Amino acid sequence: MTNDNSTLPPALVVPPLTPFDAALNVDRAALASHVDYVVDVCHATMVVAAGVETQEYHYLPFDERKALIRETVAAVGARVPVVVGISHPSFRSAIELGQLASSLGADAIQLLAPLRPFGGAPATAELVRYFELIAKETDLPIMLYLNSGPGADLSVDATVELAKLDRVQFVKESSRDLSRVGRLIEEIDLAGHARYLTTAQMLLISLQLGGSGVTMPPPLAELGAKVIAAFTAGDTREAARLQRQFSLFPARWMHCGLMPVMKSALTALGRGIGSPYPPFGALTEDETAQLDAFLQTTDLGKVTAHHA
Template sequence: MNTIKSANFKTTPALVVPPLTPFDSSLKVDRAALATHIDYVVEGCRATMVVAAGVETQEYHYLPFEERKALVRATVEAVDARVPVVVGISHPSIRSAVELGQLASSLGAHAIQLLAPLRPFGGAPSTAEVVRYFELIARETELPIMLYLNPGPGADLGPEATVELAKLERVKYVKESSRDLARVGRLIEQIDRAGHAQYLTTSQMLLITLQLGGSGATMPPPLAELGAKIIAAFDAGNAAEAARLQQQFSLFPARWMHRGLMPTMKAALHALGRGIGEPYPPFGTLTDDEAAQIATYLQSTDLSHVTENHA
């Protein structure tokens, strides 16, 4: 396998895409369906980087540790060096995180993604504790780190703590999920434009992130297909078209987010003819009416439909 060594989003805005995870009837990862889905992520969504088992929408947390590692391997294999891969290594145990980081290196990954951790015994971690967590893992791994900020699954860090982590030598990317424009604008200035790390946001913040000088966004499919069109319009200097496309994120996925991002994305993929199955039980199943609403809404967007359903 050819290792891709660099991914500079200053010349090409970033579209970092986590493929969703298909499960078979025995709740094992369906590798054939995963490979087809990753083809869509790379080719149809024009991902500049693919996430392997790194964000909650990928449902990796349901998997035993060895199956999680197998999902990482299958993802890297399916991407086949067409674009860089960032491997998720988040884990309460630094030993387990290091093991995943070393696996990422052995597979030729470009970077590792690490969620700012909660304290397993409760209470908000201090900035010093989070910095120490990252330093301990960086000491025993060799790849660049993508700091992942997602309060709930991870710690809710303030801007000052985020900047401190972004200044760590090994942290080269920051992905955060706040959708808070005041925070995003501030941290683009203090992190990305200051030269500490490349700053990535979410689908809802993509266009304003690019306009303010940030590096791009992380989003799952099929949101990423629309994200690629926004980036293309922005790069072409077509502000009106970029804004028209960005408006399509106003209701999608927000209108259905009471079910969660991953179930909404799996329902949307099904509606577009790219279905990869249902969420891992028991959480997140949409009603028939909700699935029909999504299908109807998607007809008004610039997302492409296919005639064959891959489910």
Template sequence: MDIQQLRGVIPPLVTPVDGQENVVETQLRNLIEYVLAGGVHGVFVLGSTGEFYGLDFDNQQRVVEITVDQVRGRVPVYVGASAITTRECVKLTRMAENLGAAAVSVLTPMFIQPTKAELYRHYETIAKSTGLPVLLYNNPDKTGVNLSADVVAKLADIDNIIGVKDSSGDMTLTAEMIRRTQGKAFRVIAGRDMLIFATLAYGGYGTVAATANVAPKLVVEIYEKFMAGDLEGARAAQFRLAPLRLAFSLGSFPVVTKDALNLIGVPAGDPIRPVEHCSEANLTQLRKILEQLGLARSV
């Protein structure tokens, strides 16, 4: 995969599962076609929105197999290779490479609190274990570990570490990542759906946005209008997206994305327990937001 392909809108796909919490192939294939029809520039499986932490290795492997087969090279397939230990991340990375992924995305370790030096060696080891491009993934709210601009700038010097998805929500940090990696073969993309326009304005290259599961055309509109120089149009699209992203508080992460997809007729199954579906009252609120976006009919 060429670094030029790391751009635009890359939805972190939910993983449709059945009552035994195994991937539902038909639903995953249907979701892939839905987002591709919305104009996205890549797909990302086994991320946090994809509930990677709740899937055993066999299901993770099956998700990658299905996705690579369904996409058929139309856009890059990014695969999450995230775990607590370096050893497990390397195992997942090799699995993704063997199955034809275009790149892997690796979240910071969770539960433990590695030093900056330990984080650097963690990512360096993963990158050296594969011929695939590696996308760093910073999400301190979920892991308790924050990638500093210092560590990112140093990791950017490793040939196949091509970028970072920053989900910190800290625009000062995102801007520093961009500033500190200028002139390197490295790209910063937004991981917070509310900050797509802001990240692009600072010099970012796109977004991994959970809302692009549900409203891919609207998220793509933010990116395409910005790239065309229509800044007001891009900002207006960002504002239209805001109610959907804010609705994520209506349920435990990441069930709202699945519930929204179910409401618009793109079956996404159930959340992995202990997470449960939104309450009826909150589903009613969510349905109204989807109706306002033209994604769901009034009932």
């Protein structure tokens, strides 16, 4: 099945980060406030509920993961569509989460292309079967999520094969490899199989090549919304000026990990939701100071200063 994606506006898919209280339970009030920021300030066109690694859902027991999904969907309150993360090595557990998503009125489900649970890269036929088993027992469109490390490192051919499945309507890919990105845009998005979504670093060039948008966490998403707005308005110079800010942020601090950098950046911008789940991810005092100083040179820092 093919679709015409050429007339659709660029998508900004945003995964809210997860705040934890002193007992390391999800802080529901802080989550609701953070979701408001994602929807009202970052201008997300779709919100991810417990679907990507920056959301730290993998630390939660299964029932608490389901509670995080419920609370995120409730916090969004149908203001924008929600895609629910259902990734799990067991297709039965993924189906259970997919059925929960449907019962909550979600708009799509996001599914990481998995590694083999017993080790090694899966064959394309195994991945197709995995997705088909889940699609058979769920009724929502699927966002194929590609992130090598936590998930499988797929070839372009395997990625295109999965994108051709009828229920796969979005492909979120994290390679940051321009050669790969350009080819996937041609063979997936422009071929009409699914909407191709990229990362912050590849946002502008992906839009120029015909891609459909981006998935990025806050506060990157606040800046991403400005890039998309400038691109949509035809202001290429302004879009490029904004995009250049992704050249150093978060790259200069990525040795700390994306999620810790995002949580630290939110704190620097006056929108803090707490620290990473321990024991991993804390920035040093020097790293925090350097990040804070850099943010003040960006459009994000200028907005913070304006509201101070």
